[in-house]
Amino acid sequence: MRELLAVFRRELGGYFATPLAFIFIVIFLFTMGAFTFYMGGYFESGQADLQIFFNFHPWLYLFLIPAISMRLWAEERRTGSIELLLSLPIPLWAAVLGKFLAAWVFSGIALALTFPMWITVNYLGHPDNGVILAGYIGSFFMAGGYLAIGSCLSATTRNQVIAFVVSVVVCFLFTVSGLPLVTDFFASWAPQQVLNTIASFSFLTHFTAITQGVIDIRDIIYFFTLIASWLIACGIVVDMKKAG
Amino acid sequence: MQTANGNNPAAGDAMIAIEGLTKRFGPFTAVDGISFSVSRGEVLGFLGPNGAGKSTTMKMITGFLSPSAGRASVCGHDVVTDQLAAQRMLGYLPEGAPAYGDMTPLAFLKFIARVRALKGAAADSAIANAVAATELQGVLEQPIDTLSKGFRRRVGLAQAILHNPPVLIMDEPTDGLDPNQKHEVRKLIARMAADKAIIISTHILEEVDAICTRALIIDRGRVVADGTPAELIARSRYHNAVSLTVGGQVTIAAAEALKALPGIASIEINPRGTETTFTLFPMQQNAISAEVKLIDAVADLAREKDWTVRALYGEPGRLDEVFRKLTRSDTADTPGKNAA
Numbered sequence: 001m002r003e004l005l006a007v008f009r010r011e012l013g014g015y016f017a018t019p020l021a022f023i024f025i026v027i028f029l030f031t032m033g034a035f036t037f038y039m040g041g042y043f044e045s046g047q048a049d050l051q052i053f054f055n056f057h058p059w060l061y062l063f064l065i066p067a068i069s070m071r072l073w074a075e076e077r078r079t080g081s082i083e084l085l086l087s088l089p090i091p092l093w094a095a096v097l098g099k100f101l102a103a104w105v106f107s108g109i110a111l112a113l114t115f116p117m118w119i120t121v122n123y124l125g126h127p128d129n130g131v132i133l134a135g136y137i138g139s140f141f142m143a144g145g146y147l148a149i150g151s152c153l154s155a156t157t158r159n160q161v162i163a164f165v166v167s168v169v170v171c172f173l174f175t176v177s178g179l180p181l182v183t184d185f186f187a188s189w190a191p192q193q194v195l196n197t198i199a200s201f202s203f204l205t206h207f208t209a210i211t212q213g214v215i216d217i218r219d220i221i222y223f224f225t226l227i228a229s230w231l232i233a234c235g236i237v238v239d240m241k242k243a244g
Numbered sequence: 245m246q247t248a249n250g251n252n253p254a255a256g257d258a259m260i261a262i263e264g265l266t267k268r269f270g271p272f273t274a275v276d277g278i279s280f281s282v283s284r285g286e287v288l289g290f291l292g293p294n295g296a297g298k299s300t301t302m303k304m305i306t307g308f309l310s311p312s313a314g315r316a317s318v319c320g321h322d323v324v325t326d327q328l329a330a331q332r333m334l335g336y337l338p339e340g341a342p343a344y345g346d347m348t349p350l351a352f353l354k355f356i357a358r359v360r361a362l363k364g365a366a367a368d369s370a371i372a373n374a375v376a377a378t379e380l381q382g383v384l385e386q387p388i389d390t391l392s393k394g395f396r397r398r399v400g401l402a403q404a405i406l407h408n409p410p411v412l413i414m415d416e417p418t419d420g421l422d423p424n425q426k427h428e429v430r431k432l433i434a435r436m437a438a439d440k441a442i443i444i445s446t447h448i449l450e451e452v453d454a455i456c457t458r459a460l461i462i463d464r465g466r467v468v469a470d471g472t473p474a475e476l477i478a479r480s481r482y483h484n485a486v487s488l489t490v491g492g493q494v495t496i497a498a499a500e501a502l503k504a505l506p507g508i509a510s511i512e513i514n515p516r517g518t519e520t521t522f523t524l525f526p527m528q529q530n531a532i533s534a535e536v537k538l539i540d541a542v543a544d545l546a547r548e549k550d551w552t553v554r555a556l557y558g559e560p561g562r563l564d565e566v567f568r569k570l571t572r573s574d575t576a577d578t579p580g581k582n583a584a
Contacts, residue, residue: 012345017347081342084336084343089329243309
C-alpha cells in the first residue's frame with residue numbers, strides 16, 4: 001500500500017510538474033464547452049439539464065483519454081526509467097494500480113473543473129441535480145474504462161504515438177460496439193446471444209443508462225469489471241516483457 | 245581458472261549468489277549459464293565487450309528481466325521467488341542512469357525514500373547522506389532533464405545508495421563523467437566497499453585495477469576469466485617482460501646482443517622516431533625473480549655497449565591485451581546481436 005501511494009503521488013505530481021496538466025485541462029474544458037454550446041445547440045434546446053453535455057463525453061474521451069494514458073508505460077520504456085521502477089521493491093500490482101489511479105484522479109480533476117456548466121444550468125433553470133450527479137459519476141467511470149484500456153496498450157510499446165493510435169481504435173470499438181456500425185457486421189451470421197454480448201460491451205449503452213439518472217448496479221459492475229480486466233492485462237503485459 | 249564456477253571459496257558468506265543464470269531472447273542466448281558469487285567487501289568488476297551479457301546479467305539480478313534458466317539470489321533471497329525481499333537488499337544504477345526527468349533530484353530522492361520505506365527523520369538523513377556523498381547540493385531544485393550528464397549519473401548513484409543497501413549493482417557508473425568526476429565516483433565506491441558486496445560493469449580497464457578486488461570477464465554470455473586484477477594481468481604475455489627504450493642509432497647488432505642474454509625467449513623491436521623500444525620476453529614468465537634479474541642484465545649490457553637509455557622497466561602485464569585475447573564478441577565473425 002505504501003508503494004502504491006508512492007507511485008500514485010509521483011505520477012500525479014508528474015502531470016503537474018510540466019505544462020501537460022494545464023494544457024490538457026484547458027483543452028478539455030474548451031472542447032467540452034464548444035461542443036455543448038455550439039455543436040450541441042445547448043441554448044436552443046431549451047432544456048435545463050446537462051444531457052447534451054454528457055452526450056459528448058464518450059466522443060471527447062475517445063481522443064483525450066488516450067492522450068493521458070499513452071505516456072503511462074510507453075514513456076517509461078522510452079526513457080529507461082521502467083528499469084528503475086521495476087527494480088525497486090514495488091509489487092507489480094502497486095505499480096499498475098498506482099499509475100492508473102493517478103491518471104484517473106487527474107481526469108477526475110479535469111472533469112470536476114467543468115462545474116461552471118453545472119452552475120450555469122442551475123442559474124438558468126431548475127435541473128434535477130441528482131441526474132446531473134449521476135451523469136458525472138457515469139462519466140468518471142467511463143473515463144476509468146478508457147484509461148484502463150489505454151494503460152494496458154501503453155505497456156505494449158515504447159512509442160507513445162503507437163500507444164495513442166491503438167488506444168483510440170480499441171476505445172472506439174468499445175464505445176460503438178452497441179451501435180449498428182458494429183452489430184450489423186455480426187448480425188447476419190452470429191447468433192443473437194453473441195450479438196447481445198458484444199453490444200453489452202458498449203460504453204455508450206452503460207454510460208447512457210447512468211446519465212438517465214439510473215445508477216444500476218450492473219452498469220457499475222460493468223465498468224469495474226472492465227477496468228479490472230484491462231489492468232490485469234496490463235500487469236500481464238508488463239510481466240511478459242520481463243521475460244524478454 | 246579458465247572458467248568460473250559456483251565453488252567460490254568465499255561462497256559461504258556470499259551476498260550475491262548466481263548459478264547457471266541464463267537468458268535467451270528468442271533464438272539468441274544473451275547470457276549462457278553464468279555462475280559466480282560475490283561476498284561482503286568484494287568489488288566485482290564486470291568486463292566484456294558490448295553485447296557480451298553484462299547488462300543482461302545485472303538486469304536479471306535486479307529483477308528487471310526474468311531468467312530463462314538458473315538462479316540468482318541476493319542476501320539469500322531468490323530474485324524470482326522472493327523478488328521484493330531481494331530488491332530491498334540492493335541498490336541499482338541502471339545503464340545510462342535513467343530517472344524521472346520532470347522531477348527535481350530532491351523530489352526524486354523523496355520518491356525513492358518513500359518506496360524504500362524510509363520515513364520522517366530517517367528519510368531526511370538518508371537523503372542528506374546520499375546528496376552529500378554524490379555532491380548534489382547545488383542542483384537539488386533543478387529538473388533532472390536540465391542537468392548535465394555527470395549530474396544525472398550522480399542522481400542515479402544517490403538513488404542507488406540512498407537506503408545504504410548491503411548489495412550495490414552499478415552498470416557503468418563512471419560512463420560519461422569527466423576525469424575528476426570519475427575519480428570522485430571511484431573514491432565513493434572505495435569508501436563503501438568495506439561492508440557491501442558491489443558489482444560494477446565497465447569498459448574502462450584502468451578502473452578495474454583502481455577499484456575492483458576481483459574481475460570477471462564475460463564473452464558471448466559466458467565467463468571466460470575470473471580472478472583478481474593482478475591474476476588477470478599475469479595472464480598477459482607482457483607479464484614480467486622488460487621494456488627498454490634507447491635513443492640514437494640502433495643496429496641489428498644491438499638486438500642480437502639483447503637476444504643473447506640468458507633467459508630470453510623472444511624479443512620485439514618497435515622503432516619510433518629517434519628511439520627504439522625493445523620488449524624482451526623472459527623464458528620463465530612466472531618466476532618471481534626473473535624480471536629483476538633480466539632488468540639487471542639489460543642494464544649491464546646497456547652500460548657496457550654505451551647505449552643512450554631513455555627508459556627501462558619491467559612490465560606488470562597489460563589488461564587490455566588479456567581482454568582482447570579472451571573476448572571475441574564484437575568482432576566481425578559473430579552476428580552483431582546486442583542484448584536488450
